[in-house]
Amino acid sequence: MSAGSRESVAVVIVTFNRAALLVGMLDALAAQTRRPDAVYVVDNASTDHTRAVLDARTDLPLHVTTTPENLGGAGGFHLGVSQAHEAGFDRIWLVDDDVVPAPDCLEVLMAQDEACLLSVREDRAGHLVEKAATHFDLRNPLAIKPKTRTVETDWGTRAAMPERVEIQNVAFEGFMVRREVVDTIGLPDPSFFIFYDDVDFALRSRRAGFRIWGVRDAVLVRQLDFDQQHDLAGWKGFYMFRNLFVVHFRYGENRLVRLKPYLIAAAVVALSPIRGGRAEAGNVIRAITSARSMRRVPDPGPPRR
Template identity: 75%
Template sequence: MSEGLRETVAVVVVTHNRADLLVGMLDGLAAQTRRPDAVVVVDNASTDRTGEVLAARTDLPLQVITQDNLGGAGGFHRGVRAAYDAGWDRVWLMDDDVVPAPDCLEVMMGVDADCLIAVREDRSGALVEKAAVDFDLRNPLAIRPKRATVDSTYADRASMPELVEVQNVAFEGFMVRRDVVTEIGLPDPAFFIFFDDAEYAVRARRAGRRIWAVRDAVLVRQLEFNQQHDLAGWKGFYMYRNLFVVHLRHGENPLVRLKPWLIALVVVLLSPVRGGRAEARNVIRAMASARGMRRLTDSARPPR
């Protein structure tokens, strides 16, 4: 028996006002051929019927944590901490809008590696795995660090090798061993949404941990990807700020660490013809906030 098959595993799910999607995801966990040892659901102050859905799930080893809406980052921080404190060997992070294939967890537990991701597809079976195979924090001219993804590199799942090394992750099927958390810490709750997962992957790789996408671990997204966020709206602030934080913390040379300032300047200068005042205000606020986030938040540091 492989080491992974002897290990224990807790699933951490973060949810907010998506009870119907949560039902499908929990059904998927209940149908696993290798059942999880614990399912930690962090409810970010849902006001729909999420509480009723969770109360009815006597078929799963459920632990429910209810908190204020601290975003996906705050939810994963709290959930991973709870799983770590409970002593589980691995933690599998999951969003509420995906459904794992019945053998997904069994396949992943059979891979002896510290950091893994399940490979996402949409409901039609098309490959939609956006994890980066090239996440560039060296080139100051690379506006977006994500240069190539699994689904831009491979036409479909069948054309992938069994394991594909990736350089960033989504907290949507990411699995991490306990000793990685001991070494690098927890997801940073200060991100609120966006880039908390990418930043965590950078920390893991800087600590010498390789991250592998497992071809045969199938995770099905129930919603289409929306990569085009309103940069003038409230999400735009977090998109800009957290992208800047990743560069300020982990840029591999001074020019890359200066890139956020250049991006902010360009956005402001172009605002009369592109983006408008609201986006300009967002990027100025984002740059000011990012400067105060150069260091990892204290609560995300390695557990003591």
């Protein structure tokens, strides 16, 4: 009997006003060949029919928390991972509400004897769209974006991948950790609100000596397109800028990399008349100020057992 078959596993889902997508995620969990022992759902104060969807699911071991206000993905995963860890589960699988795991996805992950694992995403047409970094460069100050290579760009198709690939950052869309990871580094940082909380958690894990493995045969189907990177002038743009800057401040491997957020901010402001306008310039100015207050890596707190 493998270690994974003896271990318990809890799923953590964060959702906000996406009841139709949540149905697909819950249907897929109910169809898993290795059923989860618990499913912790953090409903971020949804105003659609999310509650009715959850109340109807008597086929899953749901533990639902409806928050009084929207905590963001980061706050939701902080809460859900805390609940699953305190309940004593051996492994915790973090998934978003817009992905659908293949029927054997959880079984494939549980068969891997590793502390940190990542399901590999594809789109609804079956194309590989796994954007987890195979090289996340926090050493070169000339690298505008630290993610310089991904699973998708390295291999192109799932068939071309080896069985496991080492990953340097993750998305909280199919990321699995053993409880020892949380014992060592603490919980996801809720102060990110959205974006880069998963990157931060992966970087903390790797700094603590854990390796992260993407598992080729653990298939996760993403239901939405990747289009959020085009919203730099909107409210999400503030978090994209700020949290990218925080990652550089916290984990930049030299002084030049840690200074890079200031150069990016200056360039965005200088170019604002011909691209993002006042809104984007305002976002980046507020972002650099806020990011400075988040430069310290979170204290993991007292040992969790």
